[in-house]
Structures are given as C-alpha cells and as structure tokens.
Amino acid sequence: MIELALRQSMRCLVVAGVLFGWMVTSSTASAGDASAGSSVFKTECSECHSVKEGRNKKGPSLFGVVGRAAGTIPDYSYSDALKQAHWVWTADKLHSYLSQPAKQANPGTKMKYSGLTDPKQLDDLISYLSTIH
C-alpha cells in the first residue's frame, strides 16, 4: 500500500519536473536578450526614436511603447495612418510590424523603415523595449 502511494507520488514529481523544464525552456526561447536588444535599438531605431519619456525625434518617443495604444503620444504629430490605427503595441504586434517595411504594415505611415528581418535581433529588440517603463 505505502509502496504504491510512494510510486504514485514519484510519478507526479517526474511529470511536474518535465512540465517545469518545458516552461522554463519555452519562456527563455521566446524572451530574447534585452541587452543585445539595446544595441539593435541604437543601430536600427535611434536615428529617429528615443526611449526617454517625452523625447520625440523624427519619430515619437518609444518610452513604455509595449502595452501602449498606437498613435497616442499627445505632443507628437502623427500621420493620419497611425492616428487611425486601432491597435495596442503588444510584443506580437511589434514583431509583425517591425519585420516588414513600415509602409506595408501601416500604409500611409511616415515611418521610413524597411523592416528588421533577423528574428533573433527582433526578439532581442522587443525584449529591450519591454524593459523601458
């Protein structure tokens, strides 16, 4: 009896261990490396964007962009295309938006960017942007 119960709980532990391992590896696989992302930001985006709150350059400040509704920095003059964009900048949305030319993702936008095709750089960059709050 005791032996059976022991065997049952061992099996539970193994299942839990496998599940936990899977969770850890799957979350790190999609997470990206924020510090590598910071240099991607410098080379790809900083010509036009700052991550400082309230600091607009050619493009609007990207402070707190992950989780923010598109086109909503009050003192930035957006194109109509972005003003009328009814989406929130989630990690997924940024992923699809930044992986293609901006004018394709949001026709009529004034963001002149041809897209970031390297999936690792894209993951790193989005992880970095998620830390800016």
Ligand code: HEC
């Ligand atoms: C050549 C300049 C330029 C580059 C390079 C550029 N952007 Fe932009 N970005 C803009 C402009 C201009 C806008 C405003 C677009 C509009 O109003 O249509 C914008 C808008 C955005 C928005 C929407 C912000 C909001 O408030 O809704 C995001 C997000 C964004 N850019 C991310 C990026 C990222 C990340 C990079 C680097 C991978 C990048 N951009 C590179 C010029 C640029």
